[in-house]
Amino acid sequence: MEIPAQWIRGGTSKCWVFEDSDIAATGHGPDDLLPRIFGSPDHRQIDGVGGASSTTSKAMILTKPQEDDLDVIFRFAQVGIEEPVVDWGSNCGNCSTTAGLYAVENGWVELAQDVTVVRTYNTNTGQRIIQRIPTPGGSLPAALQAHIPGTVHPGHEVGLGFVDPAGKTTGRLLPTGQARSTLQIDGRGFPVTLIDAGAPAVFLPAAAVELAEVAHKDWSDAVGPMLGTLDALRRAAAVAMGMAESPGQAERAVPKLGIVGPPRHEDADLEVLMLSMGAPHPAMPITGGVAVTTAAFTPGTFPHELARDATSGSVAPDGVRKLRLATPAGGIVTFFDESGTDLVVGADRTARRLATSTLYLPDSL
Amino acid sequence: MEIPAQWIRGGTSKCWVFEDSDIAATGHGPDDLLPRIFGSPDHRQIDGVGGASSTTSKAMILTKPQEDDLDVIFRFAQVGIEEPVVDWGSNCGNCSTTAGLYAVENGWVELAQDVTVVRTYNTNTGQRIIQRIPTPGGSLPAALQAHIPGTVHPGHEVGLGFVDPAGKTTGRLLPTGQARSTLQIDGRGFPVTLIDAGAPAVFLPAAAVELAEVAHKDWSDAVGPMLGTLDALRRAAAVAMGMAESPGQAERAVPKLGIVGPPRHEDADLEVLMLSMGAPHPAMPITGGVAVTTAAFTPGTFPHELARDATSGSVAPDGVRKLRLATPAGGIVTFFDESGTDLVVGADRTARRLATSTLYLPDSL
Structure with a gap:
């Protein structure tokens, strides 16, 4: 079994990025497939591509949407290490940047002359995230110069903007109705x-x-x-x-x-x-x-x-x-x-593609 | 900069395997290139392909030899994590298996009908290692069934035989001349x-x-x-x-x-x-x-x-x-x-290719 994937450092995490159609083509669901790809259950993940830590045992599954107002729909997977399970309960902001960079590097969006805007939607949390990636002259810069705390090496700048982030969990910005x-x-x-x-x-x-x-x-x-x-x-x-x-x-x-x-x-x-x-x-x-x-x-x-x-x-x-x-x-x-129409709150991160890969598994997992 | 590499689990280690010509084509020496590829210096190796532990920060550089009596010449690199340095002082037995499996999977040897023998030579230690990999019917089995302690998942069996292993360091099997x-x-x-x-x-x-x-x-x-x-x-x-x-x-x-x-x-x-x-x-x-x-x-x-x-x-x-x-x-x-002519001593291990990849780096490292 051969599965295409890209490995992208997003912020201070490393994420394996898959397209949903490539996952589907394996005939296995992601709950079975991802732990085996990552080498779980094994605290060292020695027989897989996982990094044996919470920040390096992460995956993203991307879908190219039908909707005109979105460029990428993504689902974040926290892949268990000691247990062969996937936690879908939250999104990872760091990994979110890999959806934007993937879209830019793989032709999912047309690159603008200054900053390319990638409109993404996270299905774990129902959150729209607008991503802004500098593409001067209509291409990604060859020299990487953006830095963030927590990584030694530079990357492409990815501005993450959470659209209308208030009250997504409780229904209200101030759940008790009070600021204090x-x-x-x-x-x-x-x-x-x-x-x-x-x-x-x-x-x-x-x-x-x-x-x-x-x-x-x-x-x-x-x-x-x-x-x-x-x-x-x-x-x-x-x-x-x-x-x-x-x-x-x-x-x-x-x-x-x-x-x-x-x-x-x-x-x-x-x-x-x-x-x-x-x-x-x-x-x-x-x-x-x-x-x-x-x-x-x-x-x-x-x-x-x-x-x-x-x-x-x-x-x-x-x-x-x-x-x-x-x-x-x-x-x-x-x-x-x-x-704009909606409040947008966020921060600048950096991301860098580490590898484009074909991953191997035995057919029977 | 794009560098071809394969990621192979060898025994209880994970090793990135390069061909020497691909390293040379980058214009950088392996002492500079490998730490940057692996994400060092960084205890988490978050911007690279290293696994942030001694058993997962390892590389192999393979050369297809001119000699008729060898199939693979290999050099083992222990890539520093906190320090951007490479230690060439020893070989890794676990990673040695990746040279044999690479040769079998990439056409460096003709596959035998029963067991394919790969004749390898490690330059770190000057040690010949004969590797035996089952290839029933002239191909690698699709189902993996060989197990070793220390890995949860099965792999291809790789028998490692150290040729004439006596006295490589001191010149004598019994350096003091006595068995006790x-x-x-x-x-x-x-x-x-x-x-x-x-x-x-x-x-x-x-x-x-x-x-x-x-x-x-x-x-x-x-x-x-x-x-x-x-x-x-x-x-x-x-x-x-x-x-x-x-x-x-x-x-x-x-x-x-x-x-x-x-x-x-x-x-x-x-x-x-x-x-x-x-x-x-x-x-x-x-x-x-x-x-x-x-x-x-x-x-x-x-x-x-x-x-x-x-x-x-x-x-x-x-x-x-x-x-x-x-x-x-x-x-x-x-x-x-x-x-045979020479004493051969060794053990059976297992190995499995995890990924075939193109790795990326900025041109200026």
Whole structure:
């Protein structure tokens, strides 16, 4: 059995990208096929193309749509490592960039003279994502010059814009109807902002967890002793946002939790530390970036109160406002664009095609 | 820049296999090219095809030889992960199998009706390795059925035979001229066999380190408290074999050290635990397997004394004798073949091609 695929580094992930027709041609469904292709179940994925870590055991399945207003429909697959299963429950922002780059490199869109816009739709989350890839003179540049924190090597710039990201999970931008709430954990009240944009998220000010005087670069270490309390807060937030009936029933991936503080250096507008699956995230999950950015431009929230000039700054001529986030791995610039019919919130990432491949499997899997 | 390559799982490693002419065509040397292809320097190798572990950051460079008595000349590259460097200092037995399978799958040899023999030569070590791959009816079987410990999935069987493996490092099979010696560590004498076959190695009986009454499956844990003493023994052995002037100057990778004991189950001829880079090896490095097998068929050595019927057993009609080694990960069968002009010692592994690829890099690296 031979299966065409491309391997693309998207943001800080590596993703194997398939066309749905090539998957269908195998006669196997992706739930059976992908784990075997990746070498699962095996913690080393030694007999497959998986990278034996959560950020390198990812696949994308692309469909060329019939709709005139879309260029790519994609489905994201988190491929299990120790277990031969596929988790379809969420999208991956980093891998999303591979749909845009694939469309540009494989003739799914006509390249513009300056920036090519690829209109994508993620089926895991029902989210439209507009991608902007520089194509000066109508082609991808041969020299790669775009950098992001978390990757050593440069790539093609891919701007990811989440279209109308508010309320996708809970139905409302502010699920409790309030920009600020107080959550009680062990008899102590914690001030928080609960917001649903990109992903449902809870943000609390650094001062509420004694991080106001701690240098931002030390936050990841400093939160170690309070991870239990922070997860309890996250679970209480799930209940407050109507996502779980009790803290114990809250999902592990969402809501996301972030700590925010005022900028202490000129090159940032807001200091942030996100937690991911119970641990400090080295940089910023893209959906978390959408949430904190939307909050920073929403009056009354803690990110809005703490960010530099979040509302007083004048809107750029093209209507796009930028936010410079300080993350543990370095600075990330996000954008908030109210200039069109729909709100678009997102960030610039980079992507690079690593390989065009024919993958082999025995016919009987 | 586009570089053809195949990704092959060889034994318990994954190796990217290149033809030397394709490397040369890039205009870059492999010391510059391979780390960039693999995504180094980066502990996650996120912008390249490396797997971010020692067993998945390996490359092979194959040359089609002019010589009539060879089918493949190969050079093994251990590609650095955190550092953008290539280590050419040793061969990898697991990756060696990919040279044989590549030759069979890419028309470098004519396929025989039963077993195709591929005559390979490793330039890192100056070692000829005869590879035997079943090709019933003159083709590779479509169904994969060969299994080895350490991989979940089956592959093509590849028999690796090290030709004339004795004395490649020290010049003699028994570097001290004796099948048994005693090494002094902290005033205590340890009985050992020092042998140079496949790799220089020191073997000591389980009884000498109080493992005679410990179940073989528990040896890996039981040696924990004595790893310091065992490394001191290994370094003393390096001096005794003339490989180092003092224990402190001994290399870390060689000599290898193994503990051997008599079989306690019907399905094994010898119980073995090898140490690799200071830690218990989960299975058996192939060169270590060559060393212990050669010792088991060399009268006077401890492996010979402890192995079941190592010399009393009659030689098979084809002149090939087999040894069943119990390793922590399971049983491995090795062979010792004195029937031809040269002694050939080795073991059966499995290999499977995962992908045929075009790899991409920016022209300027």
